Amino acid sequence: MSVEPSFSPQLAPGATLIEVASASHDCTRCGLAAGRTQVVFGVGNPDADLMFVGEGPGAQEDLQGIPFVGRAGGLLTQLIEGIGLTRDDVYIANVVKCRPPGNRDPLPDEIAACSPWLDRQLELIAPKVVVTLGNFATKLLLQTKDGITKLRGKEFTYERAGNRAVLVPTFHPSAVLRSGGTALAQARADFVTVKRVLARVGG
Ligand code: URA
Numbered sequence: 001m002s003v004e005p006s007f008s009p010q011l012a013p014g015a016t017l018i019e020v021a022s023a024s025h026d027c028t029r030c031g032l033a034a035g036r037t038q039v040v041f042g043v044g045n046p047d048a049d050l051m052f053v054g055e056g057p058g059a060q061e062d063l064q065g066i067p068f069v070g071r072a073g074g075l076l077t078q079l080i081e082g083i084g085l086t087r088d089d090v091y092i093a094n095v096v097k098c099r100p101p102g103n104r105d106p107l108p109d110e111i112a113a114c115s116p117w118l119d120r121q122l123e124l125i126a127p128k129v130v131v132t133l134g135n136f137a138t139k140l141l142l143q144t145k146d147g148i149t150k151l152r153g154k155e156f157t158y159e160r161a162g163n164r165a166v167l168v169p170t171f172h173p174s175a176v177l178r179s180g181g182t183a184l185a186q187a188r189a190d191f192v193t194v195k196r197v198l199a200r201v202g203g
Contacts, residue, residue: 011023017120017125024039024041027039027114037062040062040094040097042093043066043093045090049201049203050198050203051127051131052091053133054093055136056136068173076133079173091127098114105136115140122160122161126162129167133171133173135147138169152170152190156168156169170187170191171183
């Protein structure tokens with residue numbers, strides 16, 4: 001991993017989300033920079049009460065520069081719409097902002113190198129509810145070794161980058177697509193939990 005000496009995840013204090021996004025586009029903090037088409041920073045409402053955190057861009061996301069636009073993205077969109085929201089109401093980001101080659105799992109040093117960008121997103125968007133999609137986002141944001149099957153659908157209070165929110169883990173949409181039936185029903189149930197939490201915290 002090569003860390004650019006000039007990199008400042010803080011940028012100037014007071015930088016806006018657009019400025020942070022723009023700074024991310026030249027990021028070379030880890031080896032994923034070499035294989036990407038572009039940085040996939042995040043998309044959605046910068047004042048969202050609800051933020052989703054996935055794993056990392058796939059092939060379609062790498063080409064389009066937008067998270068969750070492939071098959072898994074289609075399911076995520078359905079689940080969001082299933083609780084009466086649209087993608088424009090929420091913010092969607094990933095743990096790593098560049099596509100891991102061949103869609104492999106992101107490596108620990110890549111996650112560590114990229115996490116300042118996610119921290120700035122959490123700080124500036126300040127969501128009231130964070131939904132982690134799958135193991136990577138859940139383990140990073142809850143700093144746990146427990147897996148998604150144990151944690152999904154539960155509510156956690158978490159504090160990171162000055163943001164205090166309720167965190168609800170659920171399955172990654174790609175895992176739901178692979179497993180089908182029961183996992184889909186569980187993901188739908190988790191989204192109903194998210195809707196209830198949002199109503200309670202004023203989102
Ligand atoms: N999977 C992810 O975790 N993120 C995306 O953006 C797309 C697929």
